[in-house]
Amino acid sequence: MGFTTFIKSKQFIFSLIGAVVIIGLLVFGSLQFLSIYTRHGKEIKVPDLKKMKVESAMNAVAGNGFEIVIIDTVDYNPDFPSLTISEQDPKADAGVKEGRKIYVKINAKGYSSVRLPNLDGRTLRHATSIIESLGLVKGETKYEPDFAKDVVLRIEQDGRILRAGDKVLKNSKINFILGDGMLGYKPEIDSLGEMYEDVAPKIDSIF
Structure with a gap:
């Protein structure tokens, strides 16, 4: 039997149809298997775990097979x-597959402490930027006589003088004692009246 005659025969046609059907069934079965294996279309909403203790959060997600990782x-x-x-x-309300890991961060027990650098002699602006970078807050400012203006003479907290190396809690206020720039200042005579008051006695003594 020639090739042309064979491909026109019923045997070849039935074989071809059978092969197509088998391939179609294999493809369909594979898709169904993947759908079941990946739980296609069966997503679970992630609960809101914020402000919960880790133990309570674990109990809240246990029924969905979630795993919490700190x-x-x-x-x-x-x-x-x-x-x-x-x-x-x-995040809360996100749709995920069952058994997904939920990564969490825990709020610390309280404010941590930081060591103070030496701020004496720095300008108020510079000193403020330094303490804010450490997580501290600028408090009150007071002035005392000094040659320099707005330069840190010392820092205090709750009436206690602080020095370089002292530990303070983050988010606490730091008060600044600054120089007023008035020490040694002598106002210049800037009016004719003041000049006359100084010169007038000398003129009167001539007559």
Whole structure:
């Protein structure tokens, strides 16, 4: 039987149809398997875990098969209770597959402390930028007699003089004692009246 005759035969046509059907069934079965394996279309919303203790959060997600992973403890944020979840990824209400890991960050127990650098002799502007970079807050400013103006003479907190190396809590206020720039200042005579008052006695003594 020639090739042309064979491809026109019923045997070849039935074989071809059978092969197409088998391939179609294999493709369909593979897609169904992948759909089941990946739980296609079956996403679960992530609960809001913020302000929850880790133990409570674990109990809240246990039914969905989620796993909580603590990745860091962040600086204390007064908007969240101590040692509770302050950040989470994925975020609340995000749609994820069952069994997904939820990464969380824990709010610190309280404000951490920082060591003060030497601020004496620095300008108020420079000293303010330094303490703010450390997480501290500028408090009151008071002036005392000094040759320089707006230069730090000392710093205080709650009436206590602070020195370089002292530890203070973040977010606490630092008060500045500054020079007023008036020490040794002598006003110049700037009016004819003042000049006359100084010269007049000498003129009267001539007559």
